[in-house]
Amino acid sequence: MLSYRHGFHAGNFADVLKHTVLVAVLDYLGRKAKPLFYIDTHAGAGSYDLGSEFAQKKREYLTGIGRLWDVAEAPAAVSRYLDCVRLANAGGALKCYPGSPAIARALLDGTDRLILFERHGNEAEALRRWAVGDRRLTVREEDGFAGCIGLLPPPSRRALLLIDPAYEIKSDYEQVVKTLAAAHRRFATGVYMLWYPVVERARVERMVEAIKATGIRRIARFELGNAPDSDGFGMTASGVVIINPPFVLGGQMDEALPWLVDRLSESGEGWFRSETLVGE
Numbered sequence: 001m002l003s004y005r006h007g008f009h010a011g012n013f014a015d016v017l018k019h020t021v022l023v024a025v026l027d028y029l030g031r032k033a034k035p036l037f038y039i040d041t042h043a044g045a046g047s048y049d050l051g052s053e054f055a056q057k058k059r060e061y062l063t064g065i066g067r068l069w070d071v072a073e074a075p076a077a078v079s080r081y082l083d084c085v086r087l088a089n090a091g092g093a094l095k096c097y098p099g100s101p102a103i104a105r106a107l108l109d110g111t112d113r114l115i116l117f118e119r120h121g122n123e124a125e126a127l128r129r130w131a132v133g134d135r136r137l138t139v140r141e142e143d144g145f146a147g148c149i150g151l152l153p154p155p156s157r158r159a160l161l162l163i164d165p166a167y168e169i170k171s172d173y174e175q176v177v178k179t180l181a182a183a184h185r186r187f188a189t190g191v192y193m194l195w196y197p198v199v200e201r202a203r204v205e206r207m208v209e210a211i212k213a214t215g216i217r218r219i220a221r222f223e224l225g226n227a228p229d230s231d232g233f234g235m236t237a238s239g240v241v242i243i244n245p246p247f248v249l250g251g252q253m254d255e256a257l258p259w260l261v262d263r264l265s266e267s268g269e270g271w272f273r274s275e276t277l278v279g280e
């Protein structure tokens with residue numbers, strides 16, 4: 001029985017990394033007027049009430065967005081991310097955390113399309129309720145790994161695909177590679193963003209090596225850690241692999257990541273990584 005619900009984790013330090021990168025990529029892609037397809041293979045519930053029983057159980061947001069909420073100044077990429085979170089909290093207090101669908105919806109315009117996959121009934125139901133009334137959004141209650149492939153290439157030949165599984169099933173580490181390879185075969189110029197937790201470093205590196213072995217070029221990765229790698233203490237870091245990143249992204253993250261380490265590291269053992277995995 002799978003039990004993952006993103007509501008327990010919304011706004012934690014891993015969401016800060018994922019969503020800071022997401023905002024930077026969407027901002028860049030939004031500069032062109034041509035319609036964009038945003039495909040979220042693992043969309044979650046859309047938006048999260050931080051006062052809910054889920055969020056309050058471990059209050060992970062307090063060591064993520066909670067540490068950034070009141071800052072007056074931040075590097076440009078973090079500042080843009082904070083704008084999106086503030087937009088979701090019109091009253092001025094941090095009560096709600098926007099998931100990836102909410103961030104994308106806020107940044108995309110009237111001609112763009114959002115296709116949101118969520119396989120689990122409760123989350124899909126919440127997502128449908130959240131999405132109601134916006135005709136740009138389609139919610140599909142099905143497997144996002146399989147479902148995304150048939151959408152490529154999109155009619156406008158512009159797409160961002162976010163793959164953000166829970167990795168509750170260990171085969172997800174192989175499935176993400178297969179999905180990236182299949183999607184890229186159909187649409188080589190799309191932008192592909194993959195999030196992963198660093199729980200077991202060896203498993204992550206096997207996945208990254210497998211991505212490199214696909215032969216796909218132009219791949220970057222960013223990681224943000226709270227503690228040194230360790231196989232015994234849960235998630236110590238998380239990362240994002242991105243294929244065909246905007247050329248400005250590396251510079252933006254080189255500025256944002258050290259700043260985030262300073263703000264988010266609980267133990268003073270925080271660290272980051274920003275690298276090109278495969279060049280042009």
Ligand SMILES: C[S@@+](CC[C@H](N)C(=O)[O-])C[C@H]1O[C@@H](n2cnc3c(N)ncnc32)[C@H](O)[C@@H]1O
Nearest residue numbers: 006042043044099100118119120143144164166
């Ligand atoms: C990490 S959460 C997504 C968080 C969301 N992308 C965000 O950033 O706000 C992963 C979600 O994927 C869903 N899920 C798990 N396996 C799936 C699959 N094969 N296809 C679609 N959704 C799946 C889970 O129910 C969960 O809601």
